[in-house]
Amino acid sequence: MTRKRATAESSALPSAQEKARKLDNGHGNPSAPSTDDEQPSSPATDEAAGADTRVAGMYLDTVDRSALDFDFEQVCSISLSKNNVYACLVCGRYYQGRGKQTHAYFHSINDDHHVFINLKTLRVYVLPDNYQVQDKSLNDIKAVISPDYTALQVNNIDMGCEYSRDLSGKKYMAGFVGLNKIKSNDYMNVVVQALAHIQPVRDTLLLIPDLKNQTTLVRRMALLVRRMWHPRLLKAHVSPHEFVQEAVNRSNHRFRLNAQCDAFEFLTWLLNTLHIDLGGTRKRASSVIYKSFQGEINVVSQKLEDTKIRGREDDPIVLDKHKPFSERKSPFLTLSLDLPPKPLFNDGEEDNNEDTDNPKKKASIPQVALVSLIQRYNGSTVVEHQGEARQYCLLKLPQYIICHVKRFSRNDFSIEKNPTVVNFSIRNVPFGELLPKNAQEQLPSASSATYDLIANICHDGQAPTDLRKTDETRSASSMVPAQPVAYSESEMAAFQSQYVTYLCHQADGKWFKLHDLNVEPIMPQMILLSDTYIQIWKRNS
Structure with a gap:
């Protein structure tokens, strides 16, 4: 039987x-x-x-x-x-x-x-x-393969401070994982790591119900962010290979994998592309991108020849209200900050072969405070831009402010980096003081218009001295070319530059330094030692 x-x-x-x-x-x-x-x-x-x-x-x-x-x-x-x-x-x-x-x-x-x-x-x-x-x-x-999240998990995702372990026993914290540097895609990695910590953007990508109906770029970025925040990874790092490949194809090879491009140019392209792919229009708050980053600014423009006559060339430009000028309100996603010009001669440049150990003989690096750079948007400072005198005034503050520190200048033969150190406080920066007085009076409290730093992208290394490249599409008065120029691997080997991200953990306020696969905790004071390039600030309201 x-x-x-x-x-x-x-x-x-x-x-x-x-x-x-x-x-x-x-x-x-x-x-x-x-x-x-x-x-x-x-x-x-x-x-x-x-x-x-x-x-x-x-x-x-x-x-x-x-x-x-x-x-x-x-x-x-x-x-x-x-x-x-x-x-x-x-x-x-x-x-x-x-x-x-x-x-x-x-x-x-x-x-x-x-x-x-x-x-x-x-x-x-x-x-x-x-x-x-x-x-x-x-x-x-x-x-x-395909991490899924519930609304409850997403709501509590910033509250956890526990470390996880991968198969090899390596400790990592969800959301603070390294990204593979395939070739020269570190400028993409830092942008993705920063956006993955913008709460509205991250939550949207984690909770999209049906990724099959999304564009390839949204689908691959959502999958990348979901893996970055997954608490049970097989390995304590994630590869952005699929996302990088789609970004290269979607941008028509404007951004390349085998050559380093400008991180800020990639950030602006990615924000605008995600806005369109997520159903955004020109209307305010039509997508999570506009809801998070879009503010409003008033721009007053006047031809330079119509401005008031200056006694000396280095006197500030003053608009002449009795002569023709234009005024318009414009939305913005990022705020660009101009650094003071790089000094032609550094201290100690002469006799550099003698007494090199003497601090007085060493070259000094100029410094500037962030609060002075943002005065560009206080409604009274006049700057020169593309042959015009312009005056900017913030009208509406977004939930998140992206600041771009213009460090690079380019001519037909070389690209130079401004090494000026930007000093700033990581908490309670008063962006609200840039608003008009009537707008400040409508604020519920003074602290509701202050911002805390949550992401800081830095550029380490020096710019190449002689690339002998020209870019026909660039603007002569722009510190960063309109179309980023990519450099060959041999040029980038001489460049030896890299992008690094500093991220704040929202639960306990601790900071982490992320450079490709390397993730390490860091003291907040150490952030000032790097050359700040892009900052993301969160409003305290």
């Missing part, structure tokens, strides 16, 4: 496996579309699936989580096809299909690797027998 029962059970398994083969993707055709989401299961198939699950248990011990990496583009490693791609959970490689005559099928036979997961449906199959496996022990892998 026992032998007959065993024979009956063994004969039932092939029939169940034969049914599973009929549900194969394209019946062995690698180019056929995925049919994993076909029909609800019946009681008969559920019973067969239960038997298959018990049989599949003997292969689950071959799953090697240390070999898995789901950050790269989901394409078959042999055919380079993007349709119906499976990941081998034993070696981590990607293969197409699971039916006969497919690359995954041959891999399971030739390499004796049997457990595969569909990267779209997250269903696990055993090959070459081709039956589905349902086991809770694989849920951690599914969560890494």
